[in-house]
Structures are given as C-alpha cells and as structure tokens.
Amino acid sequence: MEKLFTHLLENYEACVAVVLFVIGLCMLLFDRNLLKKVIGLDIMDTGTFLLLADRGYIAGRSVPIVTDGVTDMANYINPIPAGLVLTGIVVSVSVSALMLSLTVRIYKKYHTLDMDALYLMMSDRRKGGRV
C-alpha cells in the first residue's frame, strides 16, 4: 500500500492528468448548462493530452530532433506520444466546433441552454404542443 502511494507521488504528472479528467467529468455530470458541458469535455481532453505528453518523456534526454547527426535512441525522448497528441488536438478542436455550433442552433430555437428547460420544451413538442 505504501509502495503504491510513493509510486503515485513519483507519477505526479499523471495524477494531475487524472484530476483534470475527473474535473471535466464532474462538469459533464453536474452542470446543467450545455456550454459548460462542452467546456468540461475540453478539460477532459486536456487531461488526456497531459497524460500522453507525460508518458513520452524520458529523464535526461532531449527532444526528438536530430542534432549534429547523432541518431542514437539513448539521446532522444519517445516521438510517438507527440504524434498522438497532435491527432488528439485536431479531433478535439473539430468536435468542440461541432458541439458549439449545435449549441448555437439549440439556443436559437429554444432560447435557453438549461438542460431542464430544454427537456420540458422538447417533451412538450413531442406531445404536439407549441413551443
């Protein structure tokens, strides 16, 4: 148990990533505002990127840009997580833009971003009532 705890402290960057992820999850679960749910999802993305960047680091080595013709792996950190973070950022930007434009459409139609009010209006519409 104590060993696990000391290991947790060693991996403090990954712990911060977990904290960011859970903050985003809490926003997604507890906030009633659609815009804040989008922000929560973005915070979850940030936690994932932090974890990936943290996993790619190797102590005492430099960025994977070949300098002075030295191509020995012992000098450079792992380049793969950097590429994965790049993919993740692009997808995150695209998804955020899509969700935000959907939110704009919802606001234009219902004039609210509150989940409760939206549920009420949508159930009202389903029964054939007016909005």
Added chain:
Amino acid sequence: MRNEQGLFRHWLSGQVDWSAMLEQDTPAATTAAAEAVPYHPHHDMASARRAIRCGQRAYTVLAIVLCLIFSAFMLLTVANLPSYGSDSAPTVNEVAERYVEKGTEETGAVNTVAGMILDYRAFDTLGESFVLFTAMCAVTMLMNAPGKRRVRKLDYEVLDYYQDPIIRTVCKLVIPIILMFGIYILLNGHLSPGGGFSGGAIMASALIIYALVWGGERASRAIPAKALRIIVLCALGFYACSKTYSFFTGANHLHSIISPGTPGRILSAGLILPLNVAVGFVVCCTMYSFYMYFRRGEL
C-alpha cells in the same frame, strides 16, 4: 403511491422535468411546466416534489459514486504505471527506436516527429485533415441552415475597434510579423519544432486579428468564403494525390522519385515540405472559417 412512481419514471426518462417547476426561476420553463401539468391529471404536488427530490438525490449520489469509482480506478492505474521519465517503460520499444535511429536517413527530416507523421504515418495525417474538413462542412451547414436569418448589429461591431488609433497601429505592425512567423514555422516543419498544424494555427490567428479589428465585412471581402473553400479543397486534393502516388510506388515511401536530399537543408525531406504546406493551409482556412461562422453566424 402508484402515481408517485409514474411521475418519477417520467422525470427519469426526461419527458417532464419537475425540478424546473420547483425552482421557478426560468419563466420559459415555468410556463412550459404549467402546460405540461394536464398530462398527469391525478398528480399530487407534495408527492411529486418528494419523488423529484428523491430522484435528484439519487442522481447526485450516483454521479458522485461514478466520479469516485472513475478516479479510484485511474489513480490505481497511475500507481501501477512505470515511473515518470523511466527509460525502461514498455512504450520505449523498437518502433520508437526505429523512428529515431532510421528516420533521418529514410525520410530526410531532421525533426523525427514530422518525419513520423508526414511520412511513415502520412495516411493518419490525411485522415486528420479530413476530420478538420468534415468539421468545417458540418459547421457551415449548421450555421447556414434555413430559418430566420436576421443580421443584427452586435455589441462588438458597435464598438468598432478600427476607430481606436492604438489598436489600429499595433495591429498593422503585428499582423505581418505573426503571418511571417506562421510561414516560418510552416516551412521549417521538418527542421525544427512546429509544422503544418501549428504554423496554420498561427497564420489563422493573424487573419482572426484582422477580422476582429477591420470588421467582418471587410475581412470577408478580402478573403471570400469561396476562396477559402477552393484553397482547402486544392490542399486536400494535393495531399491525397501525392500520397496515392507513394502508395502506388510500393506503399513504404522508401523508393519515391523525390530524393530525401541533405538532412538539415530547407529543400530536403522529399514530400514532407509540400505536405506540411498543404496541411498548414487546411488548418489556417478551417480555423479562420470557424471564427467567422461563430462571429456572425455566416461567412
């Protein structure tokens, strides 16, 4: 008792949400709730309230339990990961070694990450560019959807930053520098940190500052929506064609007719430089059109 359960079930399935009625702070919600009342003719407000409070409490408890379980599992995983910065982690395997040790020789790019994403894994990057393009199409469709289209004069257009001499002068000085920096990062993608994605985003920020200060109308006259679409389509088409070419010549990108050149020179690394430029244009146009759509609702 039966009625209470029915209400609770309705609240749970999201058909009628009674909590908004209890709080009574949003007028739209209360009128809608008042209209929704005849839907349950035998309702009893007190029991309904009790059911809703129970439901809300249950939701809160379940959500908290879910969060705790999630964080406990993830912290447990973190505690079992190899320690931070260790060189014996399983992620440092022969794939990473190959990219670093053979990458410069095979692709000609000094920047291993650029060589990786634009040569070994170029199809992945093509997919990323198409994800951006699809998002741009979706935002265009959603923001241009038919319906009431009132162009209102918004606060920030009434403010008119162009009248402010300080903002105007600083922007005139800063925008060319930002654009130059973006182009520098774009063209040096295979030599230094950066590349198509970051360079494109920096160029887009210069265009966004222009649109912010000189106004949306002038910006869309200077950079019309049609030009943006043509640039994005040409860049994506060029990328797809060049990668199809390397697919037909062996699919391992090692024996193309474009030589890798001397590593470290600006004109080296074969197809990586043109592909970086294509990706940069896609990212720049997509970011700028996102901004313009969210600013006025139309480009």
